[in-house]
Amino acid sequence: MSEHNLDSDNPDRRAFLKAGAVVTGSALAPGVLLYGVAQARAPEEPASDKVRWGMLIDVNKCANGCDDCVTACNEENGLSGATGPQDSQWIRKLNIRHLKSGVETSLPMLCQHCEHPPCVDVCPTGASMKRADGIVLVDRHTCIGCRYCMMACPYKARSFVHEPLTDQNPEVPRGKGCVESCTFCVQKVDRGENTTACVEACNAAGHKAMLFGDLNDPQSEIAQAMKTYATTEVRADLRLNTGVRYRGI
Amino acid sequence: MPGPLHSESNEARANVLDKLRAWGRVTLFAALILGPAGVMAGVNKPVLERGKGERCVEDTEFMRRNHMVLLKHHRDETMRRGIRTTKHSLKGCVDCHASSKTGSVAASKDDFCMACHVYSGVKLDCWDCHATKPLEQYKASRPSRSARMTTQPIAGAQP
Numbered sequence: 001m002s003e004h005n006l007d008s009d010n011p012d013r014r015a016f017l018k019a020g021a022v023v024t025g026s027a028l029a030p031g032v033l034l035y036g037v038a039q040a041r042a043p044e045e046p047a048s049d050k051v052r053w054g055m056l057i058d059v060n061k062c063a064n065g066c067d068d069c070v071t072a073c074n075e076e077n078g079l080s081g082a083t084g085p086q087d088s089q090w091i092r093k094l095n096i097r098h099l100k101s102g103v104e105t106s107l108p109m110l111c112q113h114c115e116h117p118p119c120v121d122v123c124p125t126g127a128s129m130k131r132a133d134g135i136v137l138v139d140r141h142t143c144i145g146c147r148y149c150m151m152a153c154p155y156k157a158r159s160f161v162h163e164p165l166t167d168q169n170p171e172v173p174r175g176k177g178c179v180e181s182c183t184f185c186v187q188k189v190d191r192g193e194n195t196t197a198c199v200e201a202c203n204a205a206g207h208k209a210m211l212f213g214d215l216n217d218p219q220s221e222i223a224q225a226m227k228t229y230a231t232t233e234v235r236a237d238l239r240l241n242t243g244v245r246y247r248g249i
Numbered sequence: 250m251p252g253p254l255h256s257e258s259n260e261a262r263a264n265v266l267d268k269l270r271a272w273g274r275v276t277l278f279a280a281l282i283l284g285p286a287g288v289m290a291g292v293n294k295p296v297l298e299r300g301k302g303e304r305c306v307e308d309t310e311f312m313r314r315n316h317m318v319l320l321k322h323h324r325d326e327t328m329r330r331g332i333r334t335t336k337h338s339l340k341g342c343v344d345c346h347a348s349s350k351t352g353s354v355a356a357s358k359d360d361f362c363m364a365c366h367v368y369s370g371v372k373l374d375c376w377d378c379h380a381t382k383p384l385e386q387y388k389a390s391r392p393s394r395s396a397r398m399t400t401q402p403i404a405g406a407q408p
Contacts, residue, residue, distance in 0.1 A: 047331035075391075131331060139328050140378055168380045170340055170387055175378030190333050 040192020052115075052134040052243065053184050054215040055199070056222050056231060057107060059248035061209035062202075064106040067093045069210065072201030076185060078169040088159035088174075090182040091198055096249075105249060108198065108210070111136060111157040111182035112234065113243035119149035119158065128179075134215075134243050135186055140178040149179055154235050157181050184212075184243075215243065295364035300345035306336050316342075320375075339375065344383045353381040 041047070073091045074081040083089060091110040097103070113136045119128045120136065127143035130136050138149075138158075150158045158181040165175055171187040174180055185196040195212050202210040213222035225231075231245040305312055307319070319337040326332040335341050346354050346361040354361045355376045362381075366373050380387060 041331075043333040043335065045332070046326075129329065131329070133331070137328070141324060141328065164377070167382075167387070167390070168378065170343065170380035170382070170384045173378040173380070178378070186331070190331055 047131050047133040049132040052215045054243040056211040056225055056245050058209045059105050059107045061207050062106050068201040068205045069108050069198035072197040076197035077172045086162045112155050115241035118152040122148040122152040135184045138179050143178040145177040295368045302345045347383050352386055355381040
C-alpha cells in the first residue's frame with residue numbers, strides 16, 4: 001500500500017469511512033441483524049445456542065394417506081423405506097382416532113428434539129447428545145448399540161440398525177450396531193438451507209402442513225405462527241420442552 | 250568359564266556349551282540376513298494411486314503418520330459442534346482419493362485406504378458407516394426424488 005493511501009487526510013478514505021458508518025448504523029437500527037444468527041453459518045463456526053431449531057406441524061393440513069414427508073426423509077437420508085420391526089424409520093405417519101368423538105387425524109411422528117431429552121439422560125457412553133442449537137443426535141463413533149435410548153424415548157422415535165449397510169449417502173453416515181433417529185436434516189441445516197427434506201416435500205405437495213425454523217428468532221415464520229396459534233407438545237406432561245410442536249391435536 | 254576349581258566333567262560340559270553358542274550365533278546371523286529378505290520377497294509395498302488434487306492438505310509424510318489423528322479431531326468437531334470445514338474432512342479424502350477403477354477408496358484391496366491398511370494389517374471400520382465414494386457418484390446412482398413421490402404435486406403449488 002502506498003503512503004498516500006495511509007494518509008488520514010485523504011478525502012477518499014474519510015468519505016469511505018463515513019459511508020461505512022452510515023450503512024452499519026442503518027442496518028443495526030431496526031434490530032433485525034441482532035437475530036441474524038439463523039442465517040447460514042460459516043463452515044468454521046460452531047452451532048450456536050442462540051438458535052433453537054424447531055418444527056411446527058399443522059395436523060389439520062396434513063393429508064390422510066399422504067406420506068411424502070416419509071418418502072423424502074428416506075430419500076435424503078438413504079433409508080430403505082421398509083417398515084418392518086427391524087427397519088429404520090426416522091419419521092412415521094400415524095393415524096389416530098379420538099375414542100369419544102371418533103374424529104380421525106393423521107400426523108407425522110419424528111424425533112421431537114427435546115430440550116431435556118431422556119435419550120441423552122440414559123446414554124451410558126455420551127453418544128446420545130444434544131447439539132448447541134437444540135438438534136438431538138447420536139454420535140455413532142461412541143454409540144455401543146445398547147438401545148437404552150430407544151427404551152427411554154417416549155415417542156418411539158429411534159431405530160436400531162440390525163444389518164450391515166452399503167452405499168450410504170456420503171452426507172449421512174449410518175451403519176450396523178448403532179441407534180439412529182431424525183437429525184432435522186443436520187447436513188442441510190449446516191449448509192444454511194435451514195429446512196428439512198420432509199418440510200420441503202410437504203410444501204412441494206402443496207399441503208404446507210410443516211414449518212421448520214428457529215424458535216428463538218421472534219421474526220421467524222415458525223415463531224410468528226406459535227405466537228398466533230395455540231400449539232401442543234405431545235406428552236407435555238413429561239415437561240421435555242419438545243422442539244417439534246403440533247397444531248390441531 | 251572353567252577355572253582351576255572345575256573338574257573334568259565340568260570342562261566337557263563347557264565344551265558342549267561353547268559349541269551350542271557357536272551354532273546359536275550362526276542361526277542368529279542367518280535369521281538377520283535371510284529374515285527380512287524373505288518378508289521383502291513375499292509382500293509388495295503398497296502402490297498408491299495419485300489423488301485428484303495438485304497436492305494433499307498436508308505433507309505426505311505427515312499424513313502417512315497422522316491422518317488418523319486429524320480425522321478423529323475433525324469428526325468430533327463436526328459431529329458435536331457442527332463445524333463443517335472441509336480441509337481435514339473424511340469426505341475431502343474420499344473426493345480426491347477415490348480410485349479411478351472402482352470409484353471408491355475401499356472397494357478393492359488396491360484402493361487408496363485399503364492398499365496400506367491391508368499391507369500393515371490394520372483393520373479400519375470407518376467404512377461400516379461412511380460412504381467410500383464421492384457425493385457426485387452417490388447422487389448419480391440414485392433416481393430423482395420426484396420419481397419416488399407417492400402423491401402428485403397439487404396444481405399451482407409452489408415447489
